[in-house]
Amino acid sequence: QQQVKQSPQSLIVQKGGISIINCAYENTAFDYFPWYQQFPGKGPALLIAIRPDVSEKKEGRFTISFNKSAKQFSLHIMDSQPGDSATYFCAARARGNKLTFGTGTQLKVEL
């Protein structure tokens, strides 16, 4: 019930390409869906987040698409750059502000 499923586990994209990471959830009580970016040796940093009453949110090269009926959301990174190479986690917030994290996606952007 609390699980958030994330795919793919790893992703290789050419510079300038689009990176797409998908997440799915079951618990309809989740009310906030953030994406975090984590570089090796660092804590996760908030990238972008969305509420379920919005279908899309864009911040620079990063876009979240949200499908409430399907209980799915995805992160799109446009014009991917080598500096985007990191691990990305989707998450979902339940009551008490507890975050449930997806399993993570290791993104590598190649030149």
Add this chain to the structure above:
Amino acid sequence: SAVISQKPSRDICQRGTSLTIQCQVDSQVTMMFWYRQQPGQSLTLIATANQGSEATYESGFVIDKFPISRPNLTFSTLTVSNMSPEDSSIYLCSVGGGTDLTDTQYFGPGTRLTVL
């Protein structure tokens, strides 16, 4: 946003010993959380650190193993007790949510623990 620091940044410990990790925030926050991230894995919530009361632990985590203190609104500690190699992980504190810092949780840099 919040600036969060953790001490130590890393440590190597012997089996059977205990380590206390400190988390300091640059502003007063109501909600603080402790997470564990095992090597190459996702983040798992250990507990919510409540100021003025006992921490609330998630399933699979107990106070005897992970005692937590929250003496004020800017500081918390997590102790990993009677350590075994299976406790080797990154331990992260986070703050935010509710009325403090909008919805967002901000994470500290983490404490990388290796147990031999």
